[in-house]
Amino acid sequence: MRSVGPDGTVPLPASLSGEAVTQLDRSLIAELPPFQGLEPAALDHVLGEARSLRVAKDAAIFEQEEEAKNFFLLLDGHVRVVKTTPDGQQVIVRYISCGELLGIAQALGLKAYPASAIAAVDCVVLAWPGRLWSDFSTRYPSFGADTYRTVGARLQEAHTRVVEMSTEQVEQRVAHGLLRLANQTGKKTQEGVLIDFPISRQDIAEMTGTTLHTVSRLLSAWEADGLVRSGRQKVTVVEPHRLFLLAGGRARKG
Amino acid sequence: MRSVGPDGTVPLPASLSGEAVTQLDRSLIAELPPFQGLEPAALDHVLGEARSLRVAKDAAIFEQEEEAKNFFLLLDGHVRVVKTTPDGQQVIVRYISCGELLGIAQALGLKAYPASAIAAVDCVVLAWPGRLWSDFSTRYPSFGADTYRTVGARLQEAHTRVVEMSTEQVEQRVAHGLLRLANQTGKKTQEGVLIDFPISRQDIAEMTGTTLHTVSRLLSAWEADGLVRSGRQKVTVVEPHRLFLLAGGRARKG
């Protein structure tokens, strides 16, 4: 699935400015956790209800506070989920990788999206009307079970973030943040593990609760130490292990 | 007041060292969200599977990392949920009020509890074997739905905390923390809203990611301003509104 260049992007209703893509195939979703094990007929039913959209880099898939009309599956690309405070500060809640569900407000009993979802690169998503959520969950128990696990995992993750924010200082938090991205979406290169979507110092700052200045300083220092290698909107973790130690390295369970 | 739990229970593991209380009555749980709307027979079934325990102040209902054998309902008292870092620092994840479920690791697909639950005062809890979770959820859809909502709400709450920790400074965080407690478990007195369980400066610090010293200074200053009134393990919010303003007051949605 290849995304065409950024040429034909037409201005559409703000938050859903994508265009339909080609034919939907069962194989697109058959292997993804939420739909794994569903029989072909079920997959066809699910796909039949979906709209497929292309979302240009930096466009919103949905916006915070907006009525939650749909839920989504990211087929290709990377999405960042951002919360904005009343006074305009932004916090990146998490990054979504392909195969993951997003915008599942209805699963949580919300009428509006609690955050915005912004395409970090050109993306392809499937969208379903929110009312189908309960339909899917009851009709396909594995779907319900999987999303339960997803929400659980995200709750865990959020608590981990709270603990980190409470107990670690900036250097460790940034190290943790980078390692998380590297594990989650890292792509092995000969230099090390490359975070394979454009990410700015500002983004990293918004993930870790600091400023782009401090992030820049840290990356510079780490680069001098050979821990990472970074450029404009690009970070490669060269020595994950040493970075891990710096993050306050602790083996999983003592 | 020693009555035996149903189906010959074995001696409880250390962290569950409570004693069984008297007769269980349907009315105990009939009105609680997870069980609301269940018919009498169902309630009896649910209660029949439950063991009821008393937990002394400062005792653990379950401990972080421990195998998640049970899930619980808090019938009476207040519980704090605490995460401990490998180097021994503690963070209070949330307080549980009566009527709430806790220790629902199995709902999230976890084999071990991700945090410890400590009785803030003497408590009474119901305990069910973890394997009954899926049983209850499928047999009583409203139970499943309610807990979905619960988990969703907690996810929201955790994200809110992350945002606060990222964007606010200590004074605002502490103010927010107190207001949250006051709303959640506050008891109106003539002085103001009293947080009706013992809470130390240290506890507040662990909720808000600061130190007891800073919390003490803030409370002193606020007390001088007439915003709060506090003593040993006790806080009363005298002027919620002004405290709210101090917290960076913003009306819900602009």
Add this chain to the structure above:
DNA sequence: AGCGGTATTTGTCGCAGCGCAAATTAATCC
């Protein structure tokens, strides 16, 4: 009442890291 332990208060000091500002580099657009 007196004792010992715990919670709280308050002072002083130092520094991590934020805010501000300006220079530098790297992409994009004609």
Add this chain to the structure above:
DNA sequence: GGATTAATTTGCGCTGCGACAAATACCGCT
């Protein structure tokens, strides 16, 4: 290719608040 814009780097001063320390208040217990 040169101009424009966005991202990054780096210096510098300031301060919120954490670390350390010591005194005091308050509780439960014998």
